[in-house]
Structure formats: C-alpha cells, structure tokens
Amino acid sequence: MASDAFAATTAPIRRLTLEDMPACFHLATDRDWPIEEKKWRLLFEIGAVYGIDDPAGGLAGMVVCTPYGREVSAIGMMVVARRHERRGLGGRLMRHAIEQAGTATTWLTATAFGQPLYAKLGFRVASEMTTYMGEIQPVPQGEPISRRATETDLPGILALDGAAFGAPRKELLTRLMGRAEVFRVIDSPGGITGFGASWRSTQTACLSPVVAEDMDAALGLFADLARDTPGRVRVDADHRFPRLRAWAEAHGLQNSFQTAVMIYGEPLPGDRARVFAPTMQALG
Ligand SMILES: CC(C)(COP(=O)(O)OP(=O)(O)OC[C@H]1O[C@@H](n2cnc3c(N)ncnc32)[C@H](O)[C@@H]1OP(=O)(O)O)[C@@H](O)C(=O)NCCC(=O)NCCS
Incomplete structure (x- = not known):
C-alpha cells in the first residue's frame, strides 16, 4: 500500500547518480524488467537519470533522458513502482525530463502502459517497433x-x-x-x-x-x-x-x-531513412 504521507504531486524529483543504481535495479524488478548493469552504466554516463524517493525506502519512480545537442533527446526506463501507480508520478517525471533536456524533439518507444500517458502529454505515434x-x-x-x-x-x-x-x-x-x-x-x-x-x-x-x-x-x-x-x-x-x-x-x-515509436515536438532531424536501428530503445 502507498503511504498516505507520500505526496505524489509534490515529492521532489532529483538527479540520480551511480550510487542509486541498485535502487534503479530494485524498481525495474518491481515491473519484471531485467537487470542490465552495463546498459545502466552507459545510461548514467551519457544520460540524465531522474528519480523520486519513496519515503518507505528505495525509489517510487525513475526515468532516463539523454539529450543529443539541442536537437533531440531520447527518453527511456520510465518506471513507477506498482504501489505508487496512477497518482501522477509518471507524468511529473516525464514533464521534468522533457523540460530539463530542452531539445526541439523528444523520441521514445512506449509500452502499452506508457502510451496513453505519453499521448496525454503531447507525444504522437510515428511508427511501431517489434x-x-x-x-x-x-x-x-x-x-x-x-x-x-x-x-x-x-x-x-x-x-x-x-x-x-x-x-x-x-x-x-x-x-x-x-x-x-x-x-x-x-x-x-x-x-x-x-x-x-x-x-x-x-x-x-x-x-x-x-x-x-x-x-x-x-x-x-x-x-x-x-x-x-x-x-x-x-x-x-x-x-x-x-x-x-x-x-x-x-x-x-x-x-x-x-512498442509504439512516439515523438514530441518537431519532426526528427537528419535523414532517418538511413537509421535502421536505434542504439537501444532507451537511447534512440
Ligand atoms: C507507465 C507508467 C510509468 C505510468 O506511471 P504512473 O505514475 O502510473 O503515471 P501517471 O499516474 O502519471 O499516469 C497514469 C494514468 O493515471 C492517471 N492519473 C494520474 N494521476 C491520477 C490520480 N491522482 N488518480 C487517478 N488517476 C491518475 C493519468 O491520467 C494516467 O491515465 P491514462 O493511463 O489514462 O493516461 C507505469 O504504469 C509503469 O511503470 N508501468 C510499467 C513499466 C512501463 O511499461 N513503463 C513505460 C515504458 S514506455
């Protein structure tokens, strides 16, 4: 059960560091996502990882945003603990990540869980990915x-x-x-x-x-x-x-x-007819 004391609308969002990686793994397993240490190290190195602490211990939610210049950013690893879902944490984390990146375009691939939330935030479906x-x-x-x-x-x-x-x-x-x-x-x-x-x-x-x-x-x-x-x-x-x-x-x-490939903001830059596979879904 979510603690009543936990204020989903005001709980601070902070930039996570490598020290938080075990808490990220713990949250990922809450949603049956695998533990991928090498991938997470790379994400921490080149991306910005944001999280909301759970007063009961660990993380209530997290997201990773990787900007490439001012042009485009990729968002991934968006997870909210089951015990805190549907209270607005996912939306807050997404808005924060987009704002901090400040890029013309944001790219992500959405699961069926995330897609309605992202659509509400202004993302549009550009394609599908198998x-x-x-x-x-x-x-x-x-x-x-x-x-x-x-x-x-x-x-x-x-x-x-x-x-x-x-x-x-x-x-x-x-x-x-x-x-x-x-x-x-x-x-x-x-x-x-x-x-x-x-x-x-x-x-x-x-x-x-x-x-x-x-x-x-x-x-x-x-x-x-x-x-x-x-x-x-x-x-x-x-x-x-x-x-x-x-x-x-x-x-x-x-x-x-x-997953659904979704875009927020301007059309993707470059000549995407030549980009046949992303580096990983979380990185674009
Ligand atoms: C997708 C995910 C991150 C959403 O997190 P969340 O914190 O539940 O997201 P929010 O609460 O901001 O929004 C989810 C829904 O709850 C609604 N909601 C928000 N605050 C609410 C509140 N106080 N009361 C009731 N509903 C609320 C939102 O409008 C939204 O509705 P929608 O699904 O119809 O669009 C979460 O479900 C999750 O971790 N899923 C498993 C992992 C996953 O698939 N991640 C996405 C990868 S792309």
Whole structure:
C-alpha cells in the first residue's frame, strides 16, 4: 500500500547518480524488467537519470533522458513502482525530463502502459517497433560487405551519423566503439557510408545501432554483425522497414514484444531513412 504521507504531486524529483543504481535495479524488478548493469552504466554516463524517493525506502519512480545537442533527446526506463501507480508520478517525471533536456524533439518507444500517458502529454505515434530475439538461424553466408572498424574510423562514422541521425552522438558512439563486441563499417570511395555494432548487456547481444545508405546495405550489415555475434541476439525493427522484419523472421528470431515509436515536438532531424536501428530503445 502507498503511504498516505507520500505526496505524489509534490515529492521532489532529483538527479540520480551511480550510487542509486541498485535502487534503479530494485524498481525495474518491481515491473519484471531485467537487470542490465552495463546498459545502466552507459545510461548514467551519457544520460540524465531522474528519480523520486519513496519515503518507505528505495525509489517510487525513475526515468532516463539523454539529450543529443539541442536537437533531440531520447527518453527511456520510465518506471513507477506498482504501489505508487496512477497518482501522477509518471507524468511529473516525464514533464521534468522533457523540460530539463530542452531539445526541439523528444523520441521514445512506449509500452502499452506508457502510451496513453505519453499521448496525454503531447507525444504522437510515428511508427511501431517489434523487438525480435533468438539465435540467428541459418547464419548468413557469403562475402561481408563491411569490415571491422578501427579508432581511426571515428571521424568518418561521426560525419555519417551527424547527417543521418541529425544530432551529435560523439560521446555515445565513442563509448560504444570501446565496448561493442563487434563494430563494422562500410567503405566507399567518398568515405564511410554505413556502420553497425553488436553489444551485450545481458546474455543477449543487441545488433544496433545500424546506419546505412539503403535497405540492401543495412541488411548486409545485419548479416555481417550476425555472423560475428554468437548466441542469442536482439533486433529492434521499426515497422518503417518491413524488409528488416522479414529478415529477422527468416533468420529464426521470435517476435518478443512490441512498442509504439512516439515523438514530441518537431519532426526528427537528419535523414532517418538511413537509421535502421536505434542504439537501444532507451537511447534512440
Ligand atoms: C507507465 C507508467 C510509468 C505510468 O506511471 P504512473 O505514475 O502510473 O503515471 P501517471 O499516474 O502519471 O499516469 C497514469 C494514468 O493515471 C492517471 N492519473 C494520474 N494521476 C491520477 C490520480 N491522482 N488518480 C487517478 N488517476 C491518475 C493519468 O491520467 C494516467 O491515465 P491514462 O493511463 O489514462 O493516461 C507505469 O504504469 C509503469 O511503470 N508501468 C510499467 C513499466 C512501463 O511499461 N513503463 C513505460 C515504458 S514506455
């Protein structure tokens, strides 16, 4: 039961630090979300994590917001403890995160729990996203269209990402390059025209982000990443790309859950036809 003394409309929102990570895990498990330590470390490093303390101990709610310049921010990990739900905490945390980020656009993927609340706050549905998981079967054959990236590729990767994503992701992509299991690039005479990574927070490796010139190049990158990534993988497939969903299904991945892609504010910057997979749903 929620304590009567807990004032949902006025309880302070504070910026959380790494020391609060165990409390974030505890709150995530309250909603049956997995504990993903590596992912949370990255979120704390590049994003702003906000929370509301529960006077009874731990956190009553939390949210993570990651701004990329003044252009766009991504919101994720929005959770309110069951014992405090439907008292306005989720709405307050969301409004606070959007305000603090102060970007032209905010992007998120919404569960069925979150979608009505976000719609009320002014978010509109831009697309759907199906998350596929499983072991890639059959493993793609053929010659790779990409090569392993090295540190010297970073300027080319950032130039491509700046045009496609439309906002600065240097901090994220630099860290990801150091931590990814696989990071590959597609070369062309004019420079790098595609990149993709696979990284692991749990036993399942995420094949993301993927940025490429067109769908053929993107599927080539997914195939190259899959070949280099043993075990269970995850692919977040935006319904803007039906061929990506068909590829995931043809390679034995199962439809695990579905979310709505929602946007607040201006249309997304950049050339999103070239952004085939987010880094993770919480980061855009
Ligand atoms: C989604 C989630 C964060 C919402 O948190 P919340 O604190 O319950 O959100 P709010 O109370 O601000 O709003 C939820 C609903 O309660 C209503 N509400 C707000 N204050 C209320 C009050 N005092 N009394 C009754 N209802 C209230 C809101 O209008 C809203 O209604 P709607 O669902 O019809 O839009 C929470 O349900 C949750 O953690 N779910 C599981 C994890 C999850 O799916 N997270 C979302 C990821 S995208």
